[in-house]
Amino acid sequence: MxxxxxxxxxxxxxxxxxxxCSPAFADGDLKKVxxxxxxxxxxxxxxxxxxxxxxxxxxxxxxxxxxxxxxxxQCVDGLRCGVVGGVFSxxxxxxxxxxSTVRAFKAxxxxxxxxxxxxxxxxxxxxNFTSPNSxxxxxxxxxxxxxxxxxxxxxxxxxxxxDQTMSYYNQDDLPFYxxxxxxxxxSDRQFSSLIGPTFPNRSYLxxxxxxxxxxxxxxxxxxxxxxxxxxxxxxxxDRYGISWADYYEDLPQDASFRPYDSxxxxxxxxxxxxxxxxxxxxxxxxxxxxxxxxxTGSEDDEHPPTDIQRGQYHVSNVINAVRNGPHWTDSxxxxxxxxxxxxxxxxxxxxxxxxxxxxxxxxxxxxxEDLSLPPFSKLPGGGAECSWNFQSxxxxxxxxxxxxxxxxASNPTGPFPASCAAFDQLGVxxxxxAVSPFSKPAYVSHTVGDHTSMLAMIEKRxxxxxxxxxxxxxxDAFANDLEDLFDFDNSPSLNAVVGxxxxxxxxxxx
Numbered sequence: 001m002x003x004x005x006x007x008x009x010x011x012x013x014x015x016x017x018x019x020x021c022s023p024a025f026a027d028g029d030l031k032k033v034x035x036x037x038x039x040x041x042x043x044x045x046x047x048x049x050x051x052x053x054x055x056x057x058x059x060x061x062x063x064x065x066x067x068x069x070x071x072x073x074q075c076v077d078g079l080r081c082g083v084v085g086g087v088f089s090x091x092x093x094x095x096x097x098x099x100s101t102v103r104a105f106k107a108x109x110x111x112x113x114x115x116x117x118x119x120x121x122x123x124x125x126x127x128n129f130t131s132p133n134s135x136x137x138x139x140x141x142x143x144x145x146x147x148x149x150x151x152x153x154x155x156x157x158x159x160x161x162x163d164q165t166m167s168y169y170n171q172d173d174l175p176f177y178x179x180x181x182x183x184x185x186x187s188d189r190q191f192s193s194l195i196g197p198t199f200p201n202r203s204y205l206x207x208x209x210x211x212x213x214x215x216x217x218x219x220x221x222x223x224x225x226x227x228x229x230x231x232x233x234x235x236x237x238d239r240y241g242i243s244w245a246d247y248y249e250d251l252p253q254d255a256s257f258r259p260y261d262s263x264x265x266x267x268x269x270x271x272x273x274x275x276x277x278x279x280x281x282x283x284x285x286x287x288x289x290x291x292x293x294x295x296t297g298s299e300d301d302e303h304p305p306t307d308i309q310r311g312q313y314h315v316s317n318v319i320n321a322v323r324n325g326p327h328w329t330d331s332x333x334x335x336x337x338x339x340x341x342x343x344x345x346x347x348x349x350x351x352x353x354x355x356x357x358x359x360x361x362x363x364x365x366x367x368x369e370d371l372s373l374p375p376f377s378k379l380p381g382g383g384a385e386c387s388w389n390f391q392s393x394x395x396x397x398x399x400x401x402x403x404x405x406x407x408x409a410s411n412p413t414g415p416f417p418a419s420c421a422a423f424d425q426l427g428v429x430x431x432x433x434a435v436s437p438f439s440k441p442a443y444v445s446h447t448v449g450d451h452t453s454m455l456a457m458i459e460k461r462x463x464x465x466x467x468x469x470x471x472x473x474x475x476d477a478f479a480n481d482l483e484d485l486f487d488f489d490n491s492p493s494l495n496a497v498v499g500x501x502x503x504x505x506x507x508x509x510x
Contacts, residue, residue, distance in 0.1 A: 028488030030461050033438070035331040037285040038454055039318055040205065040253075041311050042198065042303040043118065043341025046188065046429040048168055049177065051079035051104065051346075052088065053186075056171040056178055060442035068188070073443045077188045077347060079104050079168060092346045094145040094166060097155060102145045104344065105160060107167035111508035113305035116165050116342025117151045120196040120214035120365070120400045123428070124421055126165075126342070127195060127349060132404060135195060136425045139348035148342060165344050169308070176312050176501035177433070180319070180335070183496050184439040185485040191349060192339040192427030193451045193475070201339045201427065202253055205451040207232045208472040209360045210423070212368030212383060213397045220390040225257040227371035229378065230361050230472045232257045233284075233455055234264070240470075242462045243282035247271035249290035249298065275321040284458055287318050296509050304341065309504035316501035319435055323498045332486070333435040334454055340428035347429045350448060353478040359423040360473035364416035366401025366408060380413040426450050437494035438486040449480050456481035 054063040054076045061076045068075035081090040081104075090104040117126070124132035129143025144165040149155050153164065161167070171178040193204030199219040200210035203226075211228045234254055237244045245266050246252040252265040268288075274281040289311060292299030302311035315335055322331055354360050363369045368383030376382045387398040402409040405420030416422065432449070455476040463470040471477035 027486070027490070028438075030457070030483065030488060032488045033330060033332050033436075033461055035281055035283060035285060035327055036454070036458055036461065037287065037318075037322065037331060037333040038205070039287045039315055039333060039335045040202070041289055041315065041335070041337050042291075042301040043339060043343075044302060044308075044337050044431065045340035045343040045345035046190070046347070046431050047079055047092070047104065047345045048340075048343035049174065049337075049431045050076070050181060050186070050188075051092075051168045052081060052170050053178065053181055054078055055081065055083060055088070056182070058182075060182055061444060068444070068446060070446050073440070073445070076186075076444050077446070079346065092344070094142060094163075094344065096163065097146050097149045102160070102163045102166050104166050104168055107164070107169050107173065108161050109164075109508060110169075110173060110308045110504070111305040111510065112164045112167070113510060114152050115304050116153065117148050118197050118339060118342040119216070119395075120200075121404045122147050122151055122342070123195045123197075123340075124404055127428075133419060133421045135349065135421055136351060139425075141344070141346060141348055144342070144344040152342065165342055167343070174308065174312055176316050176499055177335075177431075179499045180433050180435055182442060183498070184436070184441065184493055185434045185443040185445060187432045187434075187445040187447065187449060187482065187485065189347075189429070189446050189448045190336060190432035190453075191429050191448070191450045192337075193352075194423060195349060195421070195425060195427045196339065198338050199256070201451060203256070204475065205338070205454065206234065206254060206257060208452045208455055208476040209363065211361065211370055212363045212366060212380075212386060214365050214400050215389070215395050215397050217391040217395045218385050218389045218397055219256065221256045222372055222384045224259055225255065226384060227257070228361075229363075229369060229371055233458065233472065234258060236459070236463055236470055236472070237284060240463055242284060243280070244284035244286075245271075245282045246286040246288065248288040249300075250293045251288070251291055253286065253288050271318070272321045275325045275327060277326045281327050283462055289314055299509070302337070305508075305510050307504045307507045307509045309501070310507070310509070312501045313503045316499075319498055320500055323435075329437055329491070329494065331436060332438065332457075334432065335435060336432040336451075337430040338451075340430060345429045349426045349428060352424050352426050352450070352475065353448070353480070354424065354474040355478050357424065357474055358416070360475035364422055365405070365420075366398045367413065367416060368397055434482070434485040435498070436486065437491040437496075438488050439493045439496075440485060440487050441493050441496065443485065445482065445485050447480050447482065447484050449482050450475075452476040452479040453482045455479070457483070
């Protein structure tokens, strides 16, 4: 059920949303794209991977002073560092729990352990440590170190490089990714879809909402999958006859929403064959990493503590299969990350573009609604696995929502408290690279996007006519579709050279 905000608040929010969503257009016709391929990895912020991109040897980019002009597309909004004799000294910092300052530093390991805090509650504390429900009105990005000191990486006497949330990688750690970023188009304003963990964020990629869910422990779905009231992108593609597939190694991510389907859930080996010209490559493609569901032996999703170079190798194989195959000339590949994984980023999460509403679909945190068992499941909190899940008796969407918002506990199914964080804010900034013959070379987009931006592009390309574009929720309806990354008239990166990555020589995965 939709709730009506006060008129003044709604008007101000609507204006802000329109400002964030000022249209950005490509050169040429999106209809030239016949394959949109989404490669989503796990758990790294923009600053963690590309914070020092502008300092890489031979980089075509420069940093902002202190920020980038909206028209300067060789400017990267990364970490602010000085370099003396090859040694970096960065200004970006967070307070430690003893009152000292921890500055961003070069990572000492590719395998961060223990894992950093990136759940719904902890992530809000990372954005505003003293007032986590004020992240929208007062985002400070000031709690990364202190929150992880409290939860995941408790201090026991430490050096300047022990608070791994403040660490960053460079071209020596991620040469393939840096090569892509310096050759094709990237965004320095791509955000995860909410301030929180994997499952809710990936839900936005597939359904443009997390329909009340805020914990990754909800990722094991009901027998027939979750059934958001507004549907999923897969439902839309099926209904209108658009070919699609989810290629996987251990688990297909679309299984959150539908039973296993041999027509659409295909092994990664099949992707390599189809990309190489054997069979037909679908119009819409999701390529999943190995999520480590059966152990870390084959995991390549880049989720700590797995060696990040495993994931780089996986993505290299995917991109080179397309680059060297017959579908390169009409494909767009998006490489991005589902959420920040607890790693620091200095850019403050923005208001979500969804026409000024507090949620994309009228469903609030911990008040999950779906079509699993209507009419009961269409009531706040009645949706599947909202107050329980298969993985934990204590970490549920209801309990997490109430932990962040104690006022909700007094009336869990009633009107959502106006003082509590909702789904009207984007998450922490993440890397995004657009690899395509249409990509503008060495180009940085400053257009605000989130995971639903890819849905917006899919919908505009395959689910629209001259008068109507089909959408799922207000989020994808108002999302930027990232077209400014591309030049469809001239295919300026048609002959761009794509390098390759190898597995880590010394794999540090525990």
